[in-house]
Amino acid sequence: MKYRIAVIGAGPSGITALKNLLDQGLDAVAFDRNQEVGGNWIYSENESHSSVFETTHIISSKTLSQYEDFTFDEFDPDTPDYPSHEVLRNYFQAYARKFNLYPFIRFGTMVKHCKWVNEFTWEITLEKDGIEKTETFTHLVVANGHHWKPRYPDYPGEFTGEFIHAHHFKKAAPFAGKRVLVIGGGNSACDVAVETSRVSATTAISWRRGYRIVPKFFFGKPSDKVAEQSKWLPIKIRGFFNQLLLKVMLGDNKAYGLRPVTEPFGATHPTINDELLHKIRHGKVKPRLDIRRFDGNKVIFEDGKAEEYDTVIACTGYWLSHPFFDKEFIDYSSGPVPLYLRMFHPKISNLYFIGMFQPLGCIWPGAELQSKLMAQELIGNWNRPKNIEELCEREVSHPHYKQVNTPRHTITVDYHLFVKSLKKELPKNHISKSPQNKVASVTEPTA
Numbered sequence: 001m002k003y004r005i006a007v008i009g010a011g012p013s014g015i016t017a018l019k020n021l022l023d024q025g026l027d028a029v030a031f032d033r034n035q036e037v038g039g040n041w042i043y044s045e046n047e048s049h050s051s052v053f054e055t056t057h058i059i060s061s062k063t064l065s066q067y068e069d070f071t072f073d074e075f076d077p078d079t080p081d082y083p084s085h086e087v088l089r090n091y092f093q094a095y096a097r098k099f100n101l102y103p104f105i106r107f108g109t110m111v112k113h114c115k116w117v118n119e120f121t122w123e124i125t126l127e128k129d130g131i132e133k134t135e136t137f138t139h140l141v142v143a144n145g146h147h148w149k150p151r152y153p154d155y156p157g158e159f160t161g162e163f164i165h166a167h168h169f170k171k172a173a174p175f176a177g178k179r180v181l182v183i184g185g186g187n188s189a190c191d192v193a194v195e196t197s198r199v200s201a202t203t204a205i206s207w208r209r210g211y212r213i214v215p216k217f218f219f220g221k222p223s224d225k226v227a228e229q230s231k232w233l234p235i236k237i238r239g240f241f242n243q244l245l246l247k248v249m250l251g252d253n254k255a256y257g258l259r260p261v262t263e264p265f266g267a268t269h270p271t272i273n274d275e276l277l278h279k280i281r282h283g284k285v286k287p288r289l290d291i292r293r294f295d296g297n298k299v300i301f302e303d304g305k306a307e308e309y310d311t312v313i314a315c316t317g318y319w320l321s322h323p324f325f326d327k328e329f330i331d332y333s334s335g336p337v338p339l340y341l342r343m344f345h346p347k348i349s350n351l352y353f354i355g356m357f358q359p360l361g362c363i364w365p366g367a368e369l370q371s372k373l374m375a376q377e378l379i380g381n382w383n384r385p386k387n388i389e390e391l392c393e394r395e396v397s398h399p400h401y402k403q404v405n406t407p408r409h410t411i412t413v414d415y416h417l418f419v420k421s422l423k424k425e426l427p428k429n430h431i432s433k434s435p436q437n438k439v440a441s442v443t444e445p446t447a
Contacts, residue, residue: 003027003378006124006137008111008324010101011039012092013355013367014143016067019099020371021141023436024379028141030101031109031126037096038089040147045170051147051188051318052085054171055195058362059187059272061222064415065362068431070095081222099435114140114324119349124324141374142322143354143367146411149321153183153314157294166192166315172199178310180204181299183291185211189315190273196313197284204309205276206301208290210253210261212246213277214270223272224361231416235400239265256280257287266401269360269412320356320411332356335410338392341422342413343370344384346392360401361415369422372430382425 003026007017010032021028034042034049043052058065061081062072072079075091083091096102112132113125122137150165166188176199182192185207197203218226226245230238243265253260256277279285289302300306320332338346342357352374355367376382385391400414423430 001120001138003138004136005029005139005141005378006031006111006122006135007141007143008114009039009143009145010034010037010096010105010107011143011145011355012041012364013145013371014039014141015092015096015101016069016364016368017141017143017352017354017371017374018101018104019069019095020368020375020432021378022099022101022104023432024375025436026375026378028104030105031111032105032107033110035107036093037101037105038092039145041085041088041092043085043089047168049148051167053169053192053195056085056191057082058084058088059216060362061216061224063222064224064228065365067095067364067368069368069433070098074433082216100437111144111324113326116140116329116348116351122350139350139352139378141352141354142356144322146320146356146358147318149319150314151317151319153291153316155291155294157300159294159297159299159309159312161297161309162311164311164313166313167318169313172196175200175311177201179308181206181288181307181309181312182315183312184315184317185209185271186269186315186317187271187273190271190276192313192315193285194273194275194279197279202286203284204286204288204307206288206291206299207259209263209268210259211268212243212261212265212270213250213253213258214246214272215249216272216274218245218249228416235266235414235417236264250277259287259289264402266360266414269358332410336396337410338396340384340388340391340395341370341373341425342366342395342411342418343374344388344392346389349384356411357413357418358411359413359415359418366413366415366418366422369419369426369430373422373425376426381427 005021005028007014007030010030014030015037018028018030040050042050062079066072075094108128110127112127115123117123120138122140123134124137125132125134150167169192172195175196178200180196180200180203182189182205193203193205214223216223230241292300292302297308298306299309339353343353345351354370355363400417401412
């Protein structure tokens with residue numbers, strides 16, 4: 001039977017899925033609502049799908065944030081340790097050009113609905129220029145990302161000032177002279193607090209729990225490269241040493257007026273930031289506890305402190321969202337996510353999820369390996385385990401880290417263990433650095 005495969009998304013995960021399908025001579029086409037490759041890394045000052053802002057840089061270092069098939073040294077040997085959003089966008093677009101992916105991508109096309117018919121049939125409704133049409137495919141690859149649908153906090157009372165989500169924060173300039181409160185302790189929250197503090201009248205940051213702040217460099221090396229040296233250790237022992245290193249280098253959170261960390265290393269995502277602690281100790285960012293309630297433009301914190309703000313920026317994460325599926329069919333928005341190797345559905349054999357995991361590190365190296373494994377299965381070189389339903393449940397019951405029970409922590413994996421588990425299933429010669437396209441362009445349906 002001749003396969004016809006649809007890929008949703010032309011971001012970092014979508015393009016590597018497409019590339020590795022085409023490498024094996026498979027008939028595949030990707031759909032993306034944007035006009036270019038890059039997904040979340042296409043920065044725009046205007047309202048868009050993208051969650052990056054003017055000064056965003058990646059929080060994992062380049063050598064642990066690259067495709068094996070096309071490294072940063074092959075792209076540009078002068079790439080810095082922590083590339084900016086612009087460098088990353090150019091990198092992804094260079095990847096797409098190198099492997100001749102553009103003829104296989106339909107831009108400006110929204111995937112409206114995906115209906116599973118049987119093990120070899122998907123009916124997919126597409127919209128382009130306001131016109132809808134339905135096409136049939138044998139397989140569906142979901143690579144639509146998970147940093148685009150904002151999740152807002154819910155507090156008693158009403159805030160009458162400006163209230164926005166980090167998704168809508170594009171640059172610091174509009175907050176000049178304002179009193180700003182940032183909610184959250186993750187990477188976006190700390191970045192937004194640092195950036196607004198450069199121009200605001202005051203900036204405060206509210207945490208509901210303690211977060212570990214990890215600097216980008218230890219001993220002159222990227223922190224994830226230092227941590228990589230202990231990847232052979234069991235996670236608990238590795239976490240103990242990482243925790244100890246942080247304490248020696250930075251001290252306790254209480255030295256900065258921040259909530260103490262009460263969970264073991266890995267129970268929440270570490271926050272990678274070099275400037276927050278500096279800004280706090282220089283009085284530019286004020287640490288605050290969790291919010292008890294809003295009252296007009298006043299915020300009352302759990303310790304009773306009350307302060308007035310002009311703007312509240314909620315950096316409170318994103319929902320896992322697949323709006324093209326009926327909710328009764330697939331809905332992972334609240335967790336759990338029972339997928340084997342974070343990609344194989346327990347019952348639907350012609351459905352793949354690529355890049356729907358959150359490593360303590362970078363996503364697309366793992367997405368590239370997932371894509372290669374998917375392609376190996378489709379050409380008959382690999383068979384999924386017969387006990388896949390059991391393995392899917394095990395993904396939920398035996399996570400790499402025992403994390404706090406929040407929607408943000410349903411898809412966490414350990415970067416090194418996850419990469420290792422995928423490579424174990426792949427042939428040793430899985431790296432493919434030359435274009436292997438063996439099919440004609442399929443940017444339009446053949447029938």
